[in-house]
Amino acid sequence: MTSAAWLQLGLFLAVLIALAWPLGAYMTRIIQGEHPVAVLWLKPVERALYKLAGVREEQEMGWKGYAFALILFNVIGVFAVYALQRLQGALPFNPQAMGAVSPDSAFNTAVSFVTNTNWQGYGGETTMSYLTQMLGLTVQNFLSAATGIAVVVALIRGFARHTAASIGNFWVDVTRVTLYVLLPLSLVFALAFTQQGVIQNLLPYQTAHNIEANHFQQPKTDSKGAPVLGKDGKPVMVDASTQDQVLPMGPVASQEAIKMLGTNGGGFFNANSAHPYENPTPLTNFLQELAIFLIPAALCFVFGRMVGDRRQGWAVLAAMTLLFATAVVSVTAAEQNGIPQLAALGADQQVSALQSGGNMEGKESRFGIIDTSLFIAVTTSASCGAVNAMHDSLTPLGGLVPTFLMQLGEVVFGGVGSGLYGMLIFAILAVFIAGLMVGRTPEYLGKKIETQEMKMTAITILVTPTLVLVLTAIAVSTEAGRAGIANPGAHGFSEILYAFTSAANNNGSAFAGLSANTMFYNIATAVGMFFGRFLMIVPILAIAGSLAAKKRLAVNSGTLPTHGPLFVVLLIGTVLLVGALNYVPAVALGPIVEHLQMVMAH
Amino acid sequence: MSQFAPYKESIMKSIFRPALTLFVALSLITGLAYPLLTTGLAQALFPQQANGSLIEQNGKVIGSSLIGQAFSGNHYFWGRPSATSPQSYNAGNSGGSNLGPTNKAQLDAVKGNLDTIRKAHPTQTGPVPVDLVTASASGLDPEISAAAAYYQVDRIAQARQLPAEKVRQLVAQHVIAKTFGVFGQARVNVLRLNLDLDKLSKA
Numbered sequence: 001m002t003s004a005a006w007l008q009l010g011l012f013l014a015v016l017i018a019l020a021w022p023l024g025a026y027m028t029r030i031i032q033g034e035h036p037v038a039v040l041w042l043k044p045v046e047r048a049l050y051k052l053a054g055v056r057e058e059q060e061m062g063w064k065g066y067a068f069a070l071i072l073f074n075v076i077g078v079f080a081v082y083a084l085q086r087l088q089g090a091l092p093f094n095p096q097a098m099g100a101v102s103p104d105s106a107f108n109t110a111v112s113f114v115t116n117t118n119w120q121g122y123g124g125e126t127t128m129s130y131l132t133q134m135l136g137l138t139v140q141n142f143l144s145a146a147t148g149i150a151v152v153v154a155l156i157r158g159f160a161r162h163t164a165a166s167i168g169n170f171w172v173d174v175t176r177v178t179l180y181v182l183l184p185l186s187l188v189f190a191l192a193f194t195q196q197g198v199i200q201n202l203l204p205y206q207t208a209h210n211i212e213a214n215h216f217q218q219p220k221t222d223s224k225g226a227p228v229l230g231k232d233g234k235p236v237m238v239d240a241s242t243q244d245q246v247l248p249m250g251p252v253a254s255q256e257a258i259k260m261l262g263t264n265g266g267g268f269f270n271a272n273s274a275h276p277y278e279n280p281t282p283l284t285n286f287l288q289e290l291a292i293f294l295i296p297a298a299l300c301f302v303f304g305r306m307v308g309d310r311r312q313g314w315a316v317l318a319a320m321t322l323l324f325a326t327a328v329v330s331v332t333a334a335e336q337n338g339i340p341q342l343a344a345l346g347a348d349q350q351v352s353a354l355q356s357g358g359n360m361e362g363k364e365s366r367f368g369i370i371d372t373s374l375f376i377a378v379t380t381s382a383s384c385g386a387v388n389a390m391h392d393s394l395t396p397l398g399g400l401v402p403t404f405l406m407q408l409g410e411v412v413f414g415g416v417g418s419g420l421y422g423m424l425i426f427a428i429l430a431v432f433i434a435g436l437m438v439g440r441t442p443e444y445l446g447k448k449i450e451t452q453e454m455k456m457t458a459i460t461i462l463v464t465p466t467l468v469l470v471l472t473a474i475a476v477s478t479e480a481g482r483a484g485i486a487n488p489g490a491h492g493f494s495e496i497l498y499a500f501t502s503a504a505n506n507n508g509s510a511f512a513g514l515s516a517n518t519m520f521y522n523i524a525t526a527v528g529m530f531f532g533r534f535l536m537i538v539p540i541l542a543i544a545g546s547l548a549a550k551k552r553l554a555v556n557s558g559t560l561p562t563h564g565p566l567f568v569v570l571l572i573g574t575v576l577l578v579g580a581l582n583y584v585p586a587v588a589l590g591p592i593v594e595h596l597q598m599v600m601a602h
Numbered sequence: 603m604s605q606f607a608p609y610k611e612s613i614m615k616s617i618f619r620p621a622l623t624l625f626v627a628l629s630l631i632t633g634l635a636y637p638l639l640t641t642g643l644a645q646a647l648f649p650q651q652a653n654g655s656l657i658e659q660n661g662k663v664i665g666s667s668l669i670g671q672a673f674s675g676n677h678y679f680w681g682r683p684s685a686t687s688p689q690s691y692n693a694g695n696s697g698g699s700n701l702g703p704t705n706k707a708q709l710d711a712v713k714g715n716l717d718t719i720r721k722a723h724p725t726q727t728g729p730v731p732v733d734l735v736t737a738s739a740s741g742l743d744p745e746i747s748a749a750a751a752y753y754q755v756d757r758i759a760q761a762r763q764l765p766a767e768k769v770r771q772l773v774a775q776h777v778i779a780k781t782f783g784v785f786g787q788a789r790v791n792v793l794r795l796n797l798d799l800d801k802l803s804k805a
Contacts, residue, residue, distance in 0.1 A: 008784055053623035054616075065617075072621045080629070126695055135633035142632040143625075171620045178628055183636060190640045191647065197668055200644035200652045205694065208656070208665040211796060214672040216689035246694040247654055247666055254640035258632075271696035274739030276668040277654070282786030338732070339703045346716055347736075348729035348749070355747035356787040361708065361736040362698040365682065365745035368787030389739045390698035393708075487702035494702075513700030598704050 002351060005332050005370045009325065012286070012374065016293050023294060024301025024313075030180045031153050031173070031302065033057075039180050049175055060166035063545025066154055067538050069170040070147060074114050074534075077140055081110035084136040085128070094129035095204035095249075101127060108522035113137050115533035116144035116415055118259070118266030118385055118508040119525055121517035125248040125269045130202055137266060138255045142186075145262030145295075146177040148417025151537050152299060155421050156306045158544035159445045162552050167544045181295075182261060189257035189291055197280035200253040205246050213243040252277055260291035263415040265385030265508045273375070273388040274364055285371050285388060289378045296320075296382055296413040299420045307445050311563035316423055319571045323412045324381045327401050332373035334398035335359050339598065359398065362390030373398075380405040383415035385508025392487070392495065392511035396595035399511070400587060403498050406505045407587075408579040409464060415506060418533075421540050423571075427562065428457050428543075430574040434560050443559060446552035453546060456539035463535045465582040467504035467528045472497050472586065480520035486513030490597065494590035499525060504532035657793070665793055669693050670744040673796060676722070677761040677803075679746070679754050681792040682733055683715055686741035699737040712736065725756040748777045748788040751795065762803050772802055 029036055035043050050057055061069065084091070085106040089099045101109070105121050112119045113136070124133070150173040157167050194200050219227040219235035227235040252268045256278055259266060273279040273288060297317060304313025336358040338349035351357040356368030363372050367388055375388045380402035391399060405412060411422040428442075428449055435442030435449070442449040475481030475496045485492035495511040502509055503525040510516065516525065561567060644652040655667045665671050670681045672691045684690035685699035701708035715735035720726075731750040751773045759766035776795045780786050 004784070011784060049624065049627055052627060053620040055620045055624070069617050069621065072617060073625060076621060076625045080625070123695060123697070134637045135629060138637060139629045139633035143628060171624055175624065175628070178632065183632065186636065187640060187643075191643060194640075194644040194648045194652050197651045197655050199654050200641050201654075202641060203653065206654060206656065206663060208663045208671075210665055210671045211793070212671075212673055212675055212678065214689050214691065215674070218688035240688070242689065245665060245669070245671055245691065247656075247669060248693060248696075249654060251637045251641055253644060253652075254637040269696050269740075271698070271740035271742070274698070275696050276670075276740060276742055276744055280655075280668050282781045286785055341704075341709055342712055342732065342736075343729075345709070345713055346720075346729050347712060347732045349732045352749065354752065354788055355731050355733065355749035357732060359703065359736075360733045361701065361703070361712075362739045363736075364739050364743050365733055365747055365789045366743075366786050368747075371786055387739075390700050392700040392702060393698060395703050486700055487705045489704065491702035491704060511700070512697070513702070594702070594704055601704070 001329050001332055002336070002370070005373075008370055008374060009328050012289060013321065013325075016290060016297055019290065020294055020297035021301060023298040024305065027181055027298055028302045028305045030176050031306075039184070042179055046175060046179055050171070053171065055169070055171045057169065057172055060169050062166050063154070063541045066167055066170050067541045070150065070537065071534065073143070073170070073174070074147060077114040077143060078110045081113055081136040081140060082106050084132045085109060088129040088132045091129065091131050093131035093134065093202065095202070096129070098127060098129045104519050104522040105517055108526045111526040111530050112508065113140035113264070113266060114144055115506050115529045116148055116262070116264060116383065116418065117503060117506040117529045117533070118264045119503055119510065119529060120266055120508070121522055123270030124267055130250055133255060133268060134251055138258060141255065141258040141262050141264040141266070142178055142182050143174070145182060145258070145264065145416045146174045148415055149177045149295070149299070150174050150417065151540060152417040152421040155424060155540055155544045156303050158547035159447060160307045161548045163550065164548040167541070167548050182258060185261050185294075186254070186257040189261060189287065190253040192287060193253045193256055193284055196284045197276070198253040198256055198284065199249060199277050200251055201249055202251060203249040205248050208245045208247055210243050210245050213241050215239070215241045248277070257291070259386060260288045260384065261295060263292055263296065263382045263384040265379065267386065273386045274390070279388055282366055282371055285367055285375060288386065289375055292378050292382045292384045292386070293413050295416045296419045299417065303420060309445075309563065312445065315563045315568050316420070316427065316571070319568045319575070320412050320423065322568070323408070323572060323575065324377060327381060327405055327412070328374055328377040331376050331398050331401040332370060334395045334401070335373050336369050337395070339395060341598070341601070359393070359395050362393030364388065376402055377405065379509060380507060381412040381414070383410035383418060383505060383507045385502065387509050390512060391498070391509055392513040396591045396598055399494060399498070400591035400595075402509065403494070403501055403591065404579065404583065404587060406501045406507045407468070407583045408575055409461070410505045410507060411575060418506065418536070422536070425457050425460050425540065426575050426578070427571055428453060429461065429578070430567070430570045431560060431562065432457070433574065434570060440558060443553060444562060446554070447547050447550050448553065453543050456543045459539045460536050461578060464504045464532050467532055468497075468500045469582070469586060471500040471504070471524050471528050475500070475520075475524065478520070480518065484515040484518060484521055486515065490590055490593040494594065497586055497590050500528050503528035506533055657797075667791060667794060668744055669742050671793060673792065676757060678796045678799070679751060679758065679790075679792050680734070682743050682746055683711075683735065683737040684741040684743070685737040691742060693742055696740045696742055698739045698741060723753065723757050726753055744793060745778075745789040745791050748773070748790055751776070751790040758799065762799070764803065768802065769799070772798060
């Protein structure tokens with residue numbers, strides 16, 4: 001880490017906390033049903049929505065009702081996104097005349113966006129109409145984020161309430177979060193992005209007549225458009241030349257804003273946030289990183305406020321921040337060191353005032369090593385999955401960091417809502433382990449942690465590793481799974497491991513060399529995404545329901561304090577221990593072997 | 603007991619109507635009203651950026667300042683290798699090489715790029731700036747590091763029969779410093795630099 005890298009990390013955390021603190025206060029008021037003056041004008045819209053939907057604001061739900069409403073709402077979303085993709089050819093806002101998406105890809109994308117994963121098997125600019133991007137994908141960017149926040153709010157109510165039978169009203173929570181939190185923030189970020197150069201229009205793609213002609217080779221095609229194969233079975237290449245460049249257009253900024261704020265991560269374009277029209281300057285890059293962490297950090301403060309002890313929120317935030325900072329330092333160091341083989345060939349990887357040096361394969365000039373590395377740690381700590389670099393081309397250790405961050409269960413800030421509810425589950429596990437050590441019934445925030453809570457905790461902690469490891473094992477042992485591999489050897493295994501880690505933990509980033517738009521990967525990753533999302537949410541709502549029904553016990557001399565440094569260390573230790581126990585063997589076969597190969601070969 | 607009443611109505615009846623109604627209503631708000639409002643505001647406030655930061659010459663669009671284009675002539679600065687297909691800098695199909703660091707194909711690609719660069723720059727004897735021989739993430743990187751621009755000065759000065767010092771000064775004018783001294787790296791926009799280079803030759 002150079003001093004410039006430390007400065008950027010420090011600045012990032014300072015600005016983040018400065019923004020997240022007031023947002024946390026604001027969100028607490030919104031969630032509790034207050035209407036701050038600034039958004040009072042939206043209140044009639046909220047009222048009208050409830051009236052239309054037959055929702056009675058004050059009528060709360062038990063955890064089963066809450067879970068049922070949530071699942072139903074999300075399943076409707078899957079059908080809507082699927083239908084839009086299949087029918088887009090006949091619908092408006094389609095200047096490029098994009099045809100129907102294939103059934104398996106459309107299904108995969110529908111599940112992907114509804115589960116807040118935003119894994120993408122397709123390239124946006126070659127596949128999706130503007131209507132699909134807006135009314136399908138942008139909508140789910142909002143609603144999946146609102147769903148995640150609703151779940152964590154329900155869980156927090158479980159801790160905060162005293163012998164209560166209900167945990168809130170799902171419809172009210174989703175509506176308020178969408179209207180008063182996500183929409184206004186998105187509009188502000190979208191306009192800031194546009195000012196910096198992110199496009200926002202409904203124009204057809206533009207053609208530019210470039211300065212010089214571009215000479216290249218392309219596969220020869222027959223009269224039907226199929227490639228002609230030579231004697232060796234490879235396509236015959238013919239010389240071609242063009243001076244025209246097609247520039248993609250579209251309503252990008254509006255989607256970009258909620259893509260980040262909702263930790264969604266699905267790019268408008270194939271290159272995602274590496275594309276200059278999605279992320280044109282170092283400043284937009286910084287704003288995107290902030291947008292990813294903003295709500296997850298603010299929710300820690302919401303948690304502290306709602307349970308009536310702000311130190312509890314700070315403790316969770318401290319654990320997240322320490323894990324995150326360690327990841328930033330690791331990935332920056334690995335990428336800055338670069339690749340010894342390239343240095344031996346005569347490429348200059350040294351950092352200087354004139355260049356960032358390091359491993360620049362799959363990275364953009366405007367970001368260099370430091371800004372790229374920070375983004376990598378942010379997007380995989382949070383379950384965002386937007387990328388401003390191609391993770392497949394990271395150094396072995398540089399690729400290990402994002403893989404392991406996801407494998408920790410996306411609890412280091414994590415997804416909006418899902419990061420905090422995941423971390424609170426680890427907090428329950430941590431007090432349970434501490435309780436075992438001293439032989440007392442564990443308590444967290446005055447609630448006794450008993451059999452029901454621990455059963456559900458065990459399910460939520462085991463469900464993603466099971467999905468990741470079983471699906472990876474299936475993929476590497478079947479022809480259909482191995483067919484997708486782009487890079488040979490240990491790196492090929494890393495590609496598959498990364499894919500299922502990303503899917504089941506609802507991150508959505510990829511080692512994108514993997515050819516994942518196939519029947520096998522479209523279905524296998526969809527399974528990982530769906531169960532990785534909802535097999536977490538349902539048990540967590542069950543915990544919320546069971547906690548809400550309990551009394552809140554007063555603190556006594558035997559209570560383990562959960563707001564101090566001791567607890568922060570205990571929490572970090574629990575997260576790391578569970579992650580390491582689940583994944584060290586798998587990680588050893590991929591990135592670690594590759595790192596040793598790289599160093600030894602040199 | 604608490605003031606919160608459990609949800610007693612028939613779940614099926616009371617859940618399908620809100621689910622469908624709210625889904626449709628929130629879809630219209632977030633999926634049409636919001637992006638269209640953003641489009642309207644963006645077009646009113648920042649039309650140049652919102653429409654792609656296009657650059658026109660003699661009334662024709664020649665490119666975008668944000669999207670790199672292929673330069674191969676000896677009298678122009680070259681951008682970074684681009685892994686888009688079928689041609690480089692294909693803005694209709696963005697993406698990187700996705701080659702792994704230990705993949706032989708990656709080492710061969712870099713070796714090939716190094717050979718090309720070295721042959722074209724006989725006056726340069728030191729190592730080649732890494733961004734000149736590695737493919738960008740988007741395949742559309744509009745910029746190169748300042749080091750990569752200075753590296754090419756001699757070649758261009760010779761091809762255009764300009765004093766190297768003059769070309770170097772032009773590069774210096776085009777160097778974009780780190781934002782607020784913190785973000786990004788020192789870099790040069792290749793298209794803008796080449797357009798000014800043409801002006802310099804004419805002058």
